[in-house]
Amino acid sequence: MPSREPELESSLLRRARDGDREAFAALVLRHRREALQVALGFVGDLEDARDLTQEAFLRALSHMHRFDVERPFFPWFYRILRNLCFNFLAKRGRHGECPLVLERDGGIDPAGAGVSPLQSLEASERGERIWQALCTLSPEHREIILLRHFRDLSYQEIAGFLHIPRGTVMSRLFYARAALREALESRLGKEGPTLAEATEAS
Template identity: 35%
Template sequence: MGYDASLSGRMELDTDGALVKRARDGDYSAFEKLFDRHRTLVYRFAYQMTSRRDDAEDIVQEAFVRAYQNLHRYRDEAKFTTWLLRIVTNLCTDQARMSQRRSALEQQEAAGALDWMTSGETEDPVHNLEADRRSRALKKALNALPAHHKAVIVLRDIEEREYPDMAAILGCTVGGAKLRVLRARRALKERIAPLLGEERT
């Protein structure tokens, strides 16, 4: 009984809300715990949005700095990860707008480098080539999407988040989130279809 109570009390101390409260009170180690707990989640999303590791790491850093500076604005009714992902989404959208000036060649090189790392799952070289071609086309199409469509695709179809969670991150209703997903998928399909057609010819 006493063991259970102490365990539950310890678990309560380790919840995101409790850590945020401690961090607000000046306990920086509590914030570091939050960072350790959620950095992978944030990094994954940032990487999918930027397709570059260094950009993704910069976004992670900026997201946690902003989170720390704005901890007083965090409302306990929302999940901390939701709030954090909302910050990251905004940062990625801003970064995507700024990086439009970046040359397309640079992005293609980054995508190509990743292809070398991720392709080659099976022994069949023909299958590998085909998978490589599709993957490249998909990445190209995804990178060509506007940031708001891309964020939706990453959240739903890559990170496989539920619609209510997405709605909280995107700041819309569940129905709105579903509608955005439909639109984003259609936009992606319209971009990928000609790419696959080109490569076939």
């Protein structure tokens, strides 16, 4: 996760909780890029991701008076955004469109956003296939893969984000990797990218 200036963040949170709109706007500026990456990882479309991110910040604002300022902001906000994305995916259907634009430099850019959570993938062709395979997973499995392998969160950090035990994180990740492996093999056969190549699993 990007580093934050704890004292400034804490001050903004206290002011925002007390109704300071400018303080909340400053929080939005600090977290909107990260929020957009999260939404894009779920829904795969830039415009949808922007709409969901905006709606999540509006909902956060309406509930800010309940926020515990002793806790970090983004994990709390993440759960709001996550629920919106899950509801969106349920309405769209699990196997809905998952747009993807390949950049000239060989990178991978879902929906042409330029802020892809998959930007670490090296080969555009392999990256596209992996991304499309991810889009076939359940939202819960896609989420755990994205958090662990593309956002590089620890098991403990993921547990905090999702409010689940560390053991549940490990179990869910195991099944998510298996589902991704099956999705890749169904598209590419045994000669396609391995799961280790897809996720650098550790």
